[in-house]
Amino acid sequence: MNIKITGSGSYIPTEVVSNIDFAKHVFLNDDGTPFPHPNDVVAQKFLEITGIQERRYVKDDLLTSDIATIAAKIAIEDAKIDPETLDYIIMAHNFGNVKKGAIQSDMLPSLAARVKHDLRIKNPKCVAYDMLFGCPGWVESVIQAWAFIKAGMAKKCLVIGAETLSRVVDLHDRDSMIYSDGAGATIIEATDDDSGILAHESASFTYDEAHYLFFGNSFNTEHDPDVRYIKMYGRKIYEFALSEVPKAMAACLEKSGVDISQVKKVLIHQANEKMDEAIIQRFYRIYKQQTPEGIMPMSIHKLGNSSVATVPTLYDLLIKGNLENHSLSKGDIILFASVGAGMNVNAIVYKV
Structure with a gap:
């Protein structure tokens, strides 16, 4: 038995933010003093180092669990499975749901529970939980799904990685230009062929x-x-x-x-x-x-x-x-x- 990705989906936010959009930001050093270079120089140096020309932000009314659900629906459809047959939903993120303008993260209930709710899955044996593992969270969640299936504890798992980093960045920090929003989801299943992990x-x-x-x-x-x-x-x-x-x-x-x-x-x-x-x-x-x-x-x-x-x-x-x-x-x-x-x-x- 091998274990593979049988379906995938992603949500790429619609709000495009280019490096030029940071022209009016007031960038500061970590001690609060003014940054010595003008923003056009900052943006050019940033592009040379990171390769980032633009990034995507979610609209104000969307949360991390919302875009995770969108990606999950696409993955479920791509895999052609009944969501009621899912044994696990593993949701990788790091900051929970942060509403636009809020100063607190919301992780009660877990984002995985919200995704399961929004997918309207009734099966109580579909276990939903969150993975906090930094940026490698989706990869680690796939490894956990593999382990569950390998151990005979599951047949199908939904693994999601989603984040709205635009809500947790300091606009006075040049590093804020790196971060963006998005979601990706995959269905992990056992397979009889030689493909997979x-x-x-x-x-x-x-x-x-x-x-x-x-x-x-x-x-x-x-x-x-x-x-x-x-x-x-x-x-x-x-x-x-x-x-x-x-x-x-x-x-x-x-x-x-x-x-x-x-x-x-x-x-x-x-x-x-x-x-x-x-x-x-x-x-x-x-x-x-x-x-x-x-x-x-x-x-x-x-x-x-x-x-x-x-x-x-x-x-x-x-x-x-x-x-x-x-x-x-x-x-x-x-x-x-x-x-x-x-x-x-x-x-x-x-x-x-």
């Missing part, structure tokens, strides 16, 4: 690295100190990712028994273009190989970093032929990989 790898580095991403005060010292925003030590994360993610990918590939020459695509968390490129180069350097051209599809240029939603959204776009110059065929080997708050890393080797 071939191996997985996960690790949590918390001894020194736990607080590389954290909730902190606005850089504007006049803001309410009790209101917190997503913050990060970018250089530390970059160095950590370059050190640990390639090793996790290589360990996963070794477990799978697949030769690196067979890998068709690497779907890595869309965090930062330069960082992702460096991770891929380090990965192939382990095997003393050059990075193959076209190995790494990217969505970050137009969609930004939507945390747990980046990998399932990228997969959905790729498998449905909606990424220019990229495609997948039956039997292709792909590698999922992610890194994020915790600090957590993980990877999956998957045969289409």
Whole structure:
């Protein structure tokens, strides 16, 4: 028995925010002092480092659980299953539902419970719970779904990654330009063919690295100190990712028994273009190989970093032929990989 993705769906928000839209923002240093460079210089440097030209934000009336439900409905339809037959709904996110203009996150009930409610699933044995695992949350949720099915505890699982990061960013922090909103969902089922999950790898580095991403005060010292925003030590994360993610990918590939020459695509968390490129180069350097051209599809240029939603959204776009110059065929080997708050890393080797 193998376990595979039988359906996928994504929700890409309709509100497009370009780098030019940050022209009137007042960017500050972390001590509240004015940033020394004009915003056009900030935007150009930001584009060179991250590759992000624009990002997507949800409309004011939408919540994380709403867009998760939209993506889930598409995945359910794509898999052609009855939602009442789902055994688990695993919902990866990090900040819950944050209403526009609110200062509190709402996770009561869990977002997975809300999605199940909105899907109008009656079956009480469909267990719904949330996964808090930083940006690698969707990948880790797929691994958990695999484990449930492998253990005979489930036959079908709905795995979702959704986030509305636009609601938790400090507009005085240049890093706010990285983050975006979105949702991706997948149906995970047992299969009789040879496709599916071939191996997985996960690790949590918390001894020194736990607080590389954290909730902190606005850089504007006049803001309410009790209101917190997503913050990060970018250089530390970059160095950590370059050190640990390639090793996790290589360990996963070794477990799978697949030769690196067979890998068709690497779907890595869309965090930062330069960082992702460096991770891929380090990965192939382990095997003393050059990075193959076209190995790494990217969505970050137009969609930004939507945390747990980046990998399932990228997969959905790729498998449905909606990424220019990229495609997948039956039997292709792909590698999922992610890194994020915790600090957590993980990877999956998957045969289409």
